[in-house]
Amino acid sequence: MTKLLVLGGRFAGLTAAYTAKRLLGDKIDVTLINNTPYAAFRPGMPHVAIGVSTAEELEVDLATALPAKGIKFILGTVTKIDAKKNKVEYELPSKEKKEASYDYLVVAFGAKLGIEHIKGWEEYGNSVCEPQYATALHEKLENWKGGNIAIGSGVFYQGTLTPRGKYPKNWASVADSACEGPIFELSLMVPAFLKKKGLLDKTHITIFSPGEEILTDIAKESRSVVKSLFAQAGFDMVWNFKLKEIKKDEIVDESGKTIKADLAIILPPYEKNDAVANSTPDLFDDGGFIPTDEHMRSVTYPNVYACGDANQVTVPKLGFLAVQTSRIAMEDLANRLGVPTKQEEYAPEVVCIADNPLEGFAIAVNDTTFYGGDEKIAQPSPTNHIKKELFTKYFMWTNGDMALDKYLASW
DSSP: OOOEEEEEOOHHHHHHHHHHHHGGGGGEEEEEESSSSEEEEEGGGHHTTTTTTGGGEEEHHHHHHHHHGGGGGEEEEEEEEEEETEEEEOOOOTTTEEEEEOOOOEOOOOEEEOOOSBBTTTHHHHHHSSSSHHHHHEEEEEEESSSEEEEEOOBBEEEEEEEEBBBBBOOOOOSSSSOHHHHHHHHHHHHHHHHHHHHGGGGEEEEOOOSSOOOOOOOOHHHHHHHHHHTTTTEEOOOOOOOEEOOSSEEEEEEEEEEEOOOOEEEEEEEEOOOGGGGGGGOOTTTBOBBBBBTSBBOTTEEEOOGGGGBTTTOSSOOOHHHHHHHHHHHHHHHHTTTTOOOOOOOEEEEEHHHEETTTTTEEEEEOGTOOOEEEEEEHHHHHHHHHHHHHHHHHHTOOOOTHHHHHHTO
């Protein structure tokens, strides 16, 4: 039986594993390795920070969910990919080192949060990118008495896309930030939380970005509306701020510029996964991401697929693109293994819902201008808040099996 090994248990990895098993059934043996026993619904982590949800409510138990669909699960941390020998090395929680072989590999272990690039992170850094960070931030917000808050993103250590994969050039560009959607969402949620507690007038908020302005992956017109909203709310805006250090009451960029911040809420720098350093070098580009063709096959190792954040082509690093790349990859695999399957083609789009649950509305974004398209929708409405809630329930109900995502994303 053909052995498929999937590295990573988030949007991309789960979609790859579920889709492969659904399309190929008994023709394929699927094993997934993940470094945590659960899959967290990360779009819900900002909600954890403001107390609307708990992290535990947004976690899928992989040891239960995957075997129920005929997928093997291994709790371990991938340390090396040997693409020449079709082997992966990983470490168990006990620190025991193990090895797994494969016929086909899906690299979906995402990028790494490069918190070590920010001096003072351990003492003063806050984020919503992991469940433990979101939970800790909620405690700080609950104890907030007033002062200065800075919300923004770190630098994206992306490299130069060299060598570039075999796909249309407009599909991937060098970006300032990996994804600023959470920053935009927090710029709605945090003020609403503080307003509810009667602390908004005692708080000054600054939004910052490493780019020329925030949200450079959506249309200029939409960015202008966002900046207008920030100005109306009395926020300061600071661009070209490449975060270097967090102190007790301020943050500092690479040039020495500072922003007052008693509380710094950061999307940390994104960079290559730690396993890249030990792995077959020509599997990756100069930033540690995998160049692929249009169907997510590695350009150097055709039995290796890259999906989600690990793929060079996914810019920005979005859940929508992670799910789409995994569907495409597994449809390609099914056809290669003799199961005729309709092949979806990659259609990159920035799809995001910035929710504001405490005020009962959300802003839905569907935008293709980053890729040369002309779609540029950024629509606020109460209905979009309901969509975000339904999407969350759908993920949890299906244990992360996003089979209908391509239809739901077009709502």
